[in-house]
Amino acid sequence: MLTDRLPLALDAGAVPDGATAVAVFGPVAGQDLSPLGPERAHVVQGFRPDHDWFRAAGYRTDVAPQDSYDAAIVCVPRSKDAARGAIAEALTRTKGGPVLVDGQKDDGIESLLKECRAACTLEGSLSKAHGKLFWITGTAPEAWRAKAMPDAVEGGFVTTAGVFSADGIDPASRLLEAALPRKLPKRVVDLGAGWGYLSRAILERDGVAALHLVEADHVSLDCARRNVTDARAVFHWDDATAFGPAGGYDAVVTNPPFHRGRAPDPAIGRSFIEAAARMLTPGGRLWFVANRHLPYEKAAAELFAEVNEIAGDTAFKVIEASKPRRIRR
Numbered sequence: 001m002l003t004d005r006l007p008l009a010l011d012a013g014a015v016p017d018g019a020t021a022v023a024v025f026g027p028v029a030g031q032d033l034s035p036l037g038p039e040r041a042h043v044v045q046g047f048r049p050d051h052d053w054f055r056a057a058g059y060r061t062d063v064a065p066q067d068s069y070d071a072a073i074v075c076v077p078r079s080k081d082a083a084r085g086a087i088a089e090a091l092t093r094t095k096g097g098p099v100l101v102d103g104q105k106d107d108g109i110e111s112l113l114k115e116c117r118a119a120c121t122l123e124g125s126l127s128k129a130h131g132k133l134f135w136i137t138g139t140a141p142e143a144w145r146a147k148a149m150p151d152a153v154e155g156g157f158v159t160t161a162g163v164f165s166a167d168g169i170d171p172a173s174r175l176l177e178a179a180l181p182r183k184l185p186k187r188v189v190d191l192g193a194g195w196g197y198l199s200r201a202i203l204e205r206d207g208v209a210a211l212h213l214v215e216a217d218h219v220s221l222d223c224a225r226r227n228v229t230d231a232r233a234v235f236h237w238d239d240a241t242a243f244g245p246a247g248g249y250d251a252v253v254t255n256p257p258f259h260r261g262r263a264p265d266p267a268i269g270r271s272f273i274e275a276a277a278r279m280l281t282p283g284g285r286l287w288f289v290a291n292r293h294l295p296y297e298k299a300a301a302e303l304f305a306e307v308n309e310i311a312g313d314t315a316f317k318v319i320e321a322s323k324p325r326r327i328r329r
């Protein structure tokens with residue numbers, strides 16, 4: 001983790017002594033930036049729960065970088081194209097570095113080091129806690145920035161490197177879309193709306209008066225704004241698990257996440273189902289899709305009086321749940 005490597009990098013002089021403004025791209029909740037401190041670190045984080053965590057810890061936070069910095073740190077995301085794009089951005093904003101690049105071995109940090117060594121000047125590197133932190137100066141190849149720009153995929157949808165299913169429509173979402181009834185109720189929520197595939201399909205159904213797209217990732221929501229231009233769409237950059245008034249909606253549609261970073265974590269999907277149960281009216285309905293092996297029926301049965309699998313294949317199942325139980329919390 002960056003927490004383990006940052007103090008060593010600072011001791012090694014990776015950030016110049018006089019640096020007063022250091023951008024930190026993509027740190028996740030729990031990472032310790034105190035060696036830089038809130039006076040020097042500017043957190044650039046578009047994922048709402050992580051963004052809010054650093055803000056609550058006293059850091060200046062934004063979803064996009066400001067004009068310039070003395071140095072930058074890039075916490076590498078899962079997508080290689082997004083990582084290269086962030087490094088290119090950081091080199092530009094620091095006018096050539098230094099840019100510190102940090103990641104675990106299973107984030108592909110070794111291969112990024114090779115690429116950065118070939119394209120820029122490697123100033124130093126260190127290994128600790130199953131990962132690496134290296135620092136570079138120079139200019140990134142133009143292609144790194146270009147491949148991280150929004151682009152059109154199948155169906156004319158716009159996506160960007162690093163968002164869920166950036167290369168095209170997710171097969172589970174496609175299955176869920178096909179299983180939705182022709183007519184939907186008035187007030188619908190797409191929880192974890194991503195770049196808007198399900199949302200656009202929901203708005204093509206009869207009966208929908210308003211669709212709320214709730215998405216924690218700012219870049220994904222920006223894509224959704226481009227993909228869903230219907231005036232009935234309302235966009236929320238928000239944490240789905242804390243969204244909305246209780247009992248405020250007639251239907252929830254979701255393909256919930258089941259990863260936190262690289263690690264599978266079915267608890268997130270469960271928290272989406274809980275959030276749906278809370279935000280639905282007594283007659284409300286939830287439709288969701290999940291990998292067949294994920295044990296969500298149990299959670300659904302605790303939270304809804306009626307739970308049925310309405311579609312599926314060997315990989316995924318689509319569940320319809322109705323009559324949310326009012327569970328006191």
Ligand SMILES: C[S@@+](CC[C@H](N)C(=O)[O-])C[C@H]1O[C@@H](n2cnc3c(N)ncnc32)[C@H](O)[C@@H]1O
Nearest residue numbers: 164173192193194215216217239240255256257
């Ligand atoms: C499996 S993807 C589905 C995306 C989109 N609905 C689709 O079908 O293509 C789950 C989405 O949930 C978002 N997400 C993850 N955690 C979230 C949270 N706590 N609140 C809101 N959205 C979240 C992810 O960024 C991702 O876009």
